[in-house]
Amino acid sequence: MILIVVEHDQGALRKSAFELVGLGRSLAIASGARLAALVLSAAGDDLASELARYLDEVHLVRDARLDPPRAETVTRAVAHAAQTLGADVVLLPASRAGLAYGPRVALRLCGSLLEDVTSVTFEGDTVVATRPAYLARVSATVVAKAKPVVVSVKPGAAPIAALADTSGRVHPLAVPFAAEDLRLEPSARQAVVKGRVALEEADVVVCGGRGLGSAEAFERQVVGLADRLGAGVGATRAVVDAGWRPYVEQIGQTGKTVTPKLFLALGVSGAVQHLSGMNRSGVIVAVNKDADAPIFRVTDYGIVGDVHEVVPALAAALEGPD
Amino acid sequence: MDFALPEELRALQRTVRSFAQREIAPIAAELDREPRFPWPSLRAMGALGLLGLTTPEADGGAGLGSLAAAVLLEEIAAADASHATIMSVTSGLPQALLVRHATPAQRARWLPRLASGEWIGAFCLSEPHAGSDAAAIRTRARRVADGFELSGTKAWVTGGGEAHLYLVLAATDAGAGARGISAFVVERDQAGISFGAPEAKLGQHAAITTEVRLDACFVPLEQRLGTEGQGLVMALQALDGARIGIAAQSVGIGRAAFDAALAYADERQAFGVSVREFQGVGFPLADMATRLEAARLLTLRAAWLMDRGRRVTKEASMAKLFASEAAAFVTDAALQVFGGYGYSREYPVERYFRDARVTRIYEGTSEIQRVVIGRQLYRDRDRAEAPGREAGA
Amino acid sequence: MTIVTIVKQVPEAEARVRVQGGALDLAGATFVLDGMDEYGVEQALRLREAGEASEIVAVGYGPRETEQALRTALAMGADRAVLLEASGLDDPLTVALALAEVVREAGADLVLVGGKQADWDSAALGPALAEALGWPHVDWATAFTLSGQAFESVHEIDDGSETLRGSLPLVVTTQQGLNEPRYPTLPNIMKANRKPLDVRPAATEESRSAARSYAVVERERRRVVLEGDASSAASELVRRLRDEAKVLG
Known part of the structure; x- marks a missing residue:
């Protein structure tokens, strides 16, 4: 059977949940396997009920110890569910959280891990996936050699699932948490300002680089344009290191991977580490005053010029007649 | 016959290449447009040991040989020629002379500071009227009580005004030609030493070059380096x-x-x-x-x-x-x-x-x-x- | 207290990675100590300088050339090194199981490892190593302090950051922001050649997953440069995004 682990935030399922349902469905159809989803929550059954509109079998672990989520409690819950339900494949989102508990689940189940994949299929009985390697300069085809197979799936790797005809059932599941699952004591969670679309879920991303010159200029040009476009805001490592923007907005090797339909790079030079986080975007636009900047090698449309002149002009052009 | 660099030298080369490409190469163009003596990056070079390459470890240097020095200098020069020139001068001339000819007291006084890059050393041989013909220098060192009095003008001094230590060649016996020249160490704060404006040059703009003027500059005996008459x-x-x-x-x-x-x-x-x-x-x-x-x-x-x-x-x-x-x-x-x-x-x-x-x-x-x-x-x-x-x- | 810091030798970020007949071709690439691991080595040194650690052991897993990365760690200040020699890319779970043995043998209470490996683009090694040891882990740490056995760490999560407290043992995955790694000094690079480096074959089980083939990721891009002054280039861009690429409404 195929088990999907869904993530949620502030009472709503994340976009990745619907992508995993879509992916799970196609894998289930191809292999004839049973499909189920797992919801981990400290409160409320609403999420499980909503998910049951998409697939027949939903398992809900409701436990106060899941808040705030820790890699170890989630590992315990997912591994327990996978064992109890007899999962052959566990699909989970390749979020920071998923990348942290995924390897632990795989090892605890004595299975294998296909990490951060961009596609996954069955070849007969074998699970095969593709994933980026070498700072996303190449794509590797990887084969699982032990079961069960834990697969963490990159955001945007699968289309969003549509509602199913039937409504499924929600099954409660109790997990035997242990004291050792609670060894770390979380405190002082600092969430970034909400209200803007999450970076990984955005259809349009506006990303700023050091070429902006200052935190104020970043706010004015990049955030300003993002707000106008309803876009997510991204930043390069240099910007984050300079303290202009928080780490959660970083795109690249150590930050997030994004695959929006449109990616606008403003004052971004295009270091390999950065490209690895955005080179699968649909259409890439770059504005940079250095015509020789590596970013122009991966762009669809480039403007060689000063971001401080081009961005206001762009804002004006967007206002103009269609 | 083995043309491969020894592994330990390649390890030095890897580190210095990475340092030079990350810390120096990115500022080279700006230093060329807006020349200034690059103190922050020189300090970083000093911390690595790059400003006292061949000075013995006991004197605060890296204790490397000439082969290592050549390999590492190439790496710095590939990032920025000005840095390489400053490095080459401070490490290769004042320090090399001190290592070979200084008394124990002189070594202890100057070498650790130079080798660590806390101080930069300059070399004063050429004069406005004596470049290639070094024996024709006109700077005089007149013997006075407890020391010498230096007078004259030195040209093309890399690090002039920025360096803390000046190795000056001056004639102690004007009639003896090449055998009448002696070497002296002059510190920047001493009375009687002053500096011209930076020369406007074709390239290597950050390797600031000035005239160094000595006007009855008193140098105590313990600041003469080596034997009198052996300077050149x-x-x-x-x-x-x-x-x-x-x-x-x-x-x-x-x-x-x-x-x-x-x-x-x-x-x-x-x-x-x-x-x-x-x-x-x-x-x-x-x-x-x-x-x-x-x-x-x-x-x-x-x-x-x-x-x-x-x-x-x-x-x-x-x-x-x-x-x-x-x-x-x-x-x-x-x-x-x-x-x-x-x-x-x-x-x-x-x-x-x-x-x-x-x-x-x-x-x-x-x-x-x-x-x-x-x-x-x-x-x-x-x-x-x-x-x-x-x-x- | 002993700290183990895991290091890996990876191709430089700027290195060209080619694919020939589905196989990876790294000929001509320069290999370096993985930048992510460097933060771990630096943090270990700082903990020792703060009097919280007595011994730092750098441990590598990979081909013989990994010795270079280990020598760099030794030159930065690690006391000794162990290399588990293995050819090819084993998956992080397999590597973690092998490394766990070395960590236990060293009697370490703290393991530092890079947040993401620049070759396999994997963030799995740290969590997997913690699992293999039965320890908790902190991933993507941007701050870490230790007082005896008690630690406090700030780490990045999906929507922000979080502070975690607890007591050792612990695995921490490291990244930029945690510290600014030092360059080894030239004399220390020379001395690193005389520090103990123990090379032994990695006795690992069979890899649980393996790469079968590689392909170069390169999307065809239009690579159009829009000419003219800011305002005409901007208008042209908006027009093309609407009519040609159809990504704007």
């Missing part, structure tokens, strides 16, 4: 090592230009193909690579011989002559590969071209190197013919 002999000896340094620097600048040209010729398209496909580009690239390789081999061999305790006057001059001429050729050819962009300040090749030019001039012009080599040819022959000596040993 000592300086010329140290110049062998310094010339290997300039050779290594030339290779470094040339390499930076060559690498830029190689990448550009691959990327730049014309008539539907990479321009490297054209012989007009491919052949110069081949010539550039060949000359660079030859220059590097001459340089490393001279350094290697020096580490074996050999007198390398001829080899150092050959390396310096060939490498500086190669750097001129390579930077010019690289600029040509870039076409119009090569002439533009948007790209770094025109800077390499300007920075390389002086390598044919300082520490002895190409013409002087030929004089030195030519003289050595007969000395070597005469030595070989002398009974009881082996040629080439």
Whole structure:
């Protein structure tokens, strides 16, 4: 059977949940396997009920110890569910959280891990996936050699699932948490300002680089344009290191991977580490005053010029007649 | 015969290459446009040990040999020629002379500060009217009670006004020519030393160069270095090592230009193909690579011989002559590969071209190197013919 | 207290990675100590300088050339090194099981490992190593302090950051922002050659997953440069995004 682990935030399922349902469905159809989803929550059954509109079998672990989520409690819950339900494949989102508990689940189940994949299929009985390697300069085809197979799936790797005809059932599941699952004591969670679309879920991303010159200029040009476009805001490592923007907005090797339909790079030079986080975007636009900047090698449309002149002009052009 | 660098030297090279490319190369263009003595990056170089390469560890240096110094200087020069010049001077001249000739008290007073980069050292030999003809210097050191009084003007001093320590050559016996010159250490804060405005130069803008003026500058006896009258002999000896340094620097600048040209010729398209496909580009690239390789081999061999305790006057001059001429050729050819962009300040090749030019001039012009080599040819022959000596040993 | 810091040798970020007949071709690439691991080595040194650690052991897994990365760690200040020699890319779970043995043998209470490996683009090694040891882990740490056995760490999570407290043992995955790694000094690079480096074959089980083939990721891009002044280039861009690429409404 195929088990999907869904993530949620502030009472709503994340976009990745619907992508995993879509992916799970196609894998289930191809292999004839049973499909189920797992919801981990400290409160409320609403999420499980909503998910049951998409697939027949939903398992809900409701436990106060899941808040705030820790890699170890989630590992315990997912591994327990996978064992109890007899999962052959566990699909989970390749979020920071998923990348942290995924390897632990795989090892605890004595299975294998296909990490951060961009596609996954069955070849007969074998699970095969593709994933980026070498700072996303190449794509590797990887084969699982032990079961069960834990697969963490990159955001945007699968289309969003549509509602199913039937409504499924929600099954409660109790997990035997242990004291050792609670060894770390979380405190002082600092969430970034909400209200803007999450970076990984955005259809349009506006990303700023050091070429902006200052935190104020970043706010004015990049955030300003993002707000106008309803876009997510991204930043390069240099910007984050300079303290202009928080780490959660970083795109690249150590930050997030994004695959929006449109990616606008403003004052971004295009270091390999950065490209690895955005080179699968649909259409890439770059504005940079250095015509020789590596970013122009991966762009669809480039403007060689000063971001401080081009961005206001762009804002004006967007206002103009269609 | 083994041409491979030992692994420990390659480990040094990897670290310094990474340091130079990350910390120095990115600021080179700006330093060229807005010249200033690059103190922050010099401090960082000092922390690594790059400003006291051949000074013994006991004196606060890195304790490396000439071969290592040449390899590492090439790395710094490939990132920025100005840094390489400052490094080459402070490490190669004042420190090299102190290491060889200083009293224990002098060593303890100056070497740790210089080797760590806390202080930068400068070398004052050339004068407005005496460049290649070093014995003709007019700066006088007059004997007074407890010391000397120095008067005169020194030209082309790298780090003038910025460096803390000045190794000054002055005539103690005006009638004795080359044998009447002595070496003195003057500190920047001493009375009687002052500095001219930075010279406006073709290249290497961050390696600030000024005149140094000595006006009845009192120098106590304990600041004379080595034996009286031996100053020029000592300086010329140290110049062998310094010339290997300039050779290594030339290779470094040339390499930076060559690498830029190689990448550009691959990327730049014309008539539907990479321009490297054209012989007009491919052949110069081949010539550039060949000359660079030859220059590097001459340089490393001279350094290697020096580490074996050999007198390398001829080899150092050959390396310096060939490498500086190669750097001129390579930077010019690289600029040509870039076409119009090569002439533009948007790209770094025109800077390499300007920075390389002086390598044919300082520490002895190409013409002087030929004089030195030519003289050595007969000395070597005469030595070989002398009974009881082996040629080439 | 002993700290183990895991290091890996990876191709430089700027290195060209080619694929020939589905196989990876790294010929000509320069290999370096993975930048992510460097933060771990630096943090270990700082903890020792703060008097919280007595011994730092750098441990590598990979081909013989990994010795270079280990020598760099030694030059930065690690006391000794162990290399589990293995050819090829084993999956992080397999590597973690092998490394766990070395960590236990060293009697370490703290393991520092890079947040993401620059070759396999994997963030799995740290969590997997913690699992293999039965320890908790902190991933993507940007601050870490230790007082005896008690630690406090700030780490990045999906929507912000979080502070975690607890007591050792612990695995921490490191990244930029945690510290600014030092360059080894030239004399220390020379001395690193005389520090103990123990090379032994990695006795691992069979890899649980393996790469079968590689392909170069390169999407065809239009690579159009829009000419003209800012306002005409911007208008042209908006027009093309609407009419040609159809990504704007």
